[in-house]
Amino acid sequence: MVNEFLTYLSFEKRYSKHTTVSYKNDLSNLSDYLLITYELSTPEHANYPMLRSWIVTLVDQELEPKSINRKIACLRSYYHFLQKKEFITKDPTLKIRALKVKKSLPVFVAEENITDLLDKFEFADSFEGLRDKLVLELLYGTGIRLSELIGLKNADVNMFQKTIKVLGKGNKERIIPIHDTFITLAKAYTIKKKSESFSNNTEFFVVTNNGEQVYPMFIYRLVRMYLDQVTTVDKRSPHVLRHTFATHLLNKGADLNAIKDLLGHTSLAATQVYTHNSIDKLKAIFDQAHPKS
Structure with a gap:
């Protein structure tokens, strides 16, 4: 069974x-x-x-x-x-209760550190350098999950409409906008990829040095290597860039429901955790605007 x-x-x-x-x-x-x-x-x-x-x-x-x-x-x-399936008559898990989990706030990278990495760091002028920066721009610029990045195909990137289409949890598709900086980078990456012998052998947008589909550990190592250059946060993983994307959007005043849709959350409760990371921003607004501050 x-x-x-x-x-x-x-x-x-x-x-x-x-x-x-x-x-x-x-x-x-x-x-x-x-x-x-x-x-x-x-x-x-x-x-x-x-x-x-x-x-x-x-x-x-x-x-x-x-x-x-x-x-x-x-x-x-x-x-x-x-x-x-009527294989059993009684569910033996009915009395089983989940364990209590200590809730921790999502780890994120400071905005100035991300700016230093994406705007000031000198990536190698090669296919590998373009690919590495593209991965970082994708994870931070769209908030997509690791699995969504790995599964992203060439046909899913629409540079004319400035969107990407990703396949999320439960095989649910969603459309995410991309910015002009990413489009410029993506065009350069695509041209470089087409100049390599493996260009016609893969349908996937992000590939390894051998032109094969990237895999989780490949992206983990890539992200950690670059985040090591700019931050000392405990976690330096692809998911941290997803947290960073959401936190920075919220700090800039983005609507929580819009962030929920961008992240592909089914419930607003999953997105609300990022409001706790924005307490410093709220304190600054309070100090600036409240009469008693």
């Missing part, structure tokens, strides 16, 4: 490949635990005490609550699927 469940996630629920693989690994780990602990060969007939015991084991291993909650989400989805 696990394979049927994974097929259901991919083709009916349209979950991302990353989520599907994660759920597959979670169920594999659960199956190993049930076999060793309870001599249960498959997870389909596990009951609540068995599942709770597995979760307690994960807690004892000191896994992050966020990681454990993702595994709980996998369990709920799997046993709901089994019940829907």
Whole structure:
């Protein structure tokens, strides 16, 4: 039933490949635990005490609550699927509760640091240099996710209409505006890419030095290498540039609903976390405008 469940996630629920693989690994780990602990060969007939015991084991291993909650989400989805298919009559996850997660504010890079990187840093005058700057401009200039950048195709970049089309979570498409600076850079990058022998062998917009589709670790290393030049924030990842995009927009007075749409959030609650990062901006406005300040 696990394979049927994974097929259901991919083709009916349209979950991302990353989520599907994660759920597959979670169920594999659960199956190993049930076999060793309870001599249960498959997870389909596990009951609540068995599942709770597995979760307690994960807690004892000191896994992050966020990681454990993702595994709980996998369990709920799997046993709901089994019940829907009438393979089981009772959902054993009904009494399982998610762990409390300490909420932390999104890390972002200061505006002056980003300006130093994108406007003052000298990138190599080569395909690699243009590609690297393009990646940074994409992540910071549009706020797209890592997976969205990796999946971006040549046909998705419309320089005439000044937009890009990305495929987000749940296979939902959205259109994001791009600025003139990016268009100039993209044209130079495209010309350089076409001059290379691999130009006709890929449909993807951002490629490696060999003309192949970029992969997560490639982008992680690239972003960290350049952010190391301008900032000392604890996290220096592609997602930090997404946080930076949203925070800077909010600081400049952008509407929260507009930021939600640009980021591809389904709920405004996910976007509201950025309002906490803007407290310094609010304090400055308060000091400037309030009669009692």
